[in-house]
Amino acid sequence: MATNTAKIIAKNIEMRFEDKHLFSADKLVFEQNKVIHLQGDNGCGKTTLMKLLAGFNQPTKGTIYAEGFAIAPWWRSNSITGKALYLHQHPYLFEGSVMYNLTYPLRFLTADKEQLSQRTEQAIDKAQLRHLLTQAASSLSGGEKQRLAIARAWIIQPKLLMLDEPTSNMDKHSQHLVLQMIVDLKQQGTGMLISSHQTCLLTQVCDHAWLVNNKTVTTDYVSEYTQTDDTSSQISATLNVSVG
Numbered sequence: 001m002a003t004n005t006a007k008i009i010a011k012n013i014e015m016r017f018e019d020k021h022l023f024s025a026d027k028l029v030f031e032q033n034k035v036i037h038l039q040g041d042n043g044c045g046k047t048t049l050m051k052l053l054a055g056f057n058q059p060t061k062g063t064i065y066a067e068g069f070a071i072a073p074w075w076r077s078n079s080i081t082g083k084a085l086y087l088h089q090h091p092y093l094f095e096g097s098v099m100y101n102l103t104y105p106l107r108f109l110t111a112d113k114e115q116l117s118q119r120t121e122q123a124i125d126k127a128q129l130r131h132l133l134t135q136a137a138s139s140l141s142g143g144e145k146q147r148l149a150i151a152r153a154w155i156i157q158p159k160l161l162m163l164d165e166p167t168s169n170m171d172k173h174s175q176h177l178v179l180q181m182i183v184d185l186k187q188q189g190t191g192m193l194i195s196s197h198q199t200c201l202l203t204q205v206c207d208h209a210w211l212v213n214n215k216t217v218t219t220d221y222v223s224e225y226t227q228t229d230d231t232s233s234q235i236s237a238t239l240n241v242s243v244g
């Protein structure tokens with residue numbers, strides 16, 4: 001039966017760069033209301049897999065398609081492009097101030113402008129960016145840039161969000177700020193795919209795991225890092241929120 005849950009589905013995919021076989025996967029479903037930890041060693045293909053699911057690249061074999069989204073305009077050649085928001089570990093920022101970066105994408109959204117403006121104010125506080133609002137985004141530190149990119153995603157509240165090594169440049173304080181935003185998005189139903197070759201504060205929010213290993217993507221891989229009741233209560237205690 002068809003549902004309205006937004007999802008991106010990859011079937012029988014294989015990814016190669018010339019003669020190098022990176023990975024294959026039978027079936028991957030990335031959907032709302034699920035938070036997945038994408039695991040695997042350096043160079044196994046985590047970023048490449050995210051770029052396939054974002055529609056930036058095509059798999060060598062197999063199909064990737066979306067369900068539960070509004071029908072794409074006829075002129076859009078790849079119907080999954082733009083469905084899932086992808087945040088690179090070195091986030092793409094526009095030339096201009098931090099405030100400009102936070103507000104620029106909002107003009108393309110159909111959501112109520114007053115609500116977006118309120119969410120922007122909340123995001124500024126959540127990411128502790130207020131003292132940086134007039135500063136050029138290009139002059140921010142690596143961790144501040146990631147906080148800005150995640151705050152922007154928090155405002156947009158996408159159906160699907162991919163975070164590529166989100167805490168790679170972050171100290172513990174920044175990780176806690178970002179964790180709160182990720183927990184908020186989880187509670188709002190955003191499906192997330194969080195890549196990290198190591199466990200970190202954010203991966204404790206994940207309740208599923210995909211592993212890229214031996215050129216195969218295994219789903220619902222039972223991981224030592226996968227959320228348990230204990231980690232859930234630890235996060236709740238840290239943030240004083242429910243992450244159930």
Ligand SMILES: Nc1ncnc2c1ncn2[C@@H]1O[C@H](COP(=O)(O)OP(=O)(O)OP(=O)(O)O)[C@@H](O)[C@H]1O
Nearest residue numbers: 017022040041042043044045046047048049165197
């Ligand atoms: N456009 C490309 N052409 C050729 N090889 C590529 C291309 N993009 C990625 N690769 C190779 O594919 C492999 C996987 O890269 P990818 O960035 O997806 O790995 P990763 O798991 O995200 O790594 P890390 O954990 O270090 O970020 C690497 O060996 C990389 O050099």
